Amino acid sequence: MTLILTLFKEQFKNFGLICRLATYDIKSKYQLHYLGVLWQFLNPLLQVLIYWIAFGVGIRHGAPVNGTPYLLWLLCGLIPWFFIAPTVTQGSNSVFTKVTLVSKMKFPVSILPTITIISNGISFLAMFCVLIIMMFLYGVPITLYFLQIPYFFLCLGAILFSLTLLFSTISTMIRDVQLLIQSSMRLLLYISPVLWDISKNPHLAAILKINPFFYILDGIRDSVLSKGLFYHEIAYSLYFWCLTVLILLIGSVLHFKFRDKFVDYL
Numbered sequence: 373m374t375l376i377l378t379l380f381k382e383q384f385k386n387f388g389l390i391c392r393l394a395t396y397d398i399k400s401k402y403q404l405h406y407l408g409v410l411w412q413f414l415n416p417l418l419q420v421l422i423y424w425i426a427f428g429v430g431i432r433h434g435a436p437v438n439g440t441p442y443l444l445w446l447l448c449g450l451i452p453w454f455f456i457a458p459t460v461t462q463g464s465n466s467v468f469t470k471v472t473l474v475s476k477m478k479f480p481v482s483i484l485p486t487i488t489i490i491s492n493g494i495s496f497l498a499m500f501c502v503l504i505i506m507m508f509l510y511g512v513p514i515t516l517y518f519l520q521i522p523y524f525f526l527c528l529g530a531i532l533f534s535l536t537l538l539f540s541t542i543s544t545m546i547r548d549v550q551l552l553i554q555s556s557m558r559l560l561l562y563i564s565p566v567l568w569d570i571s572k573n574p575h576l577a578a579i580l581k582i583n584p585f586f587y588i589l590d591g592i593r594d595s596v597l598s599k600g601l602f603y604h605e606i607a608y609s610l611y612f613w614c615l616t617v618l619i620l621l622i623g624s625v626l627h628f629k630f631r632d633k634f635v636d637y638l
Contacts, residue, residue, distance in 0.1 A: 375624040382480040394490035448593040449566035455496035463488040463536030485536035520595040538623030
């Protein structure tokens with residue numbers, strides 16, 4: 373637990389630096405594009421359109437999901453996923469791509485995955501505002517269930533930080549892991565409650581709930597659509613947090629053990 377506390381101290385102590393580097397990361401990513409940072413919103417919107425045409429119009433023929441318009445139901449899953457997938461893949465590669473730079477100066481390597489989370493998180497919050505606008509357009513009211521959203525945002529930040537810390541350490545030493553992570557995230561899209569409604573298949577849902585992102589995606593959708601409260605499944609909540617703490621603990625141990633040797637693996 374001492375390592376975890378040290379890790380959090382590094383994040384809070386360097387939070388200003390994290391925000392500055394995240395802002396620079398966003399600007400540098402789109403500086404050669406005419407539309408600039410607008411692509412942070414245009415790109416996910418175009419992908420939503422593709423998935424909606426393929427699954428909503430093509431496969432479901434516009435049929436709603438449990439009385440909810442498919443497009444709105446789809447946005448509840450896709451918008452968080454467009455934050456999760458790139459953050460995990462980019463965050464797991466964040467140390468490897470910057471380690472030669474930080475090795476030349478006094479720099480807390482542990483903040484590199486956090487920079488990725490903050491950078492992608494700005495786009496996620498903007499897209500979530502789009503989701504709220506869509507709720508008004510479809511006449512879906514904001515109820516007290518919406519107060520659960522900050523809790524699930526906290527869950528999202530916790531699991532992303534834990535995973536990116538662990539993966540960024542391992543993938544720096546074993547580069548094959550990065551390719552495995554990229555392939556796994558593509559697979560997780562189709563076995564998470566993003567594109568498909570699996571509520572009618574409880575046996576399949578019980579297996580897929582091993583995936584910690586299931587808890588978050590399902591929770592955000594239930595909160596937006598006023599379908600359920602997070603404490604109705606206490607056992608599942610405990611599973612999520614125990615798994616997150618375990619990943620964080622393993623990631624912290626490995627990070628502090630090997631971070632002085634990262635340059636040796638390049």
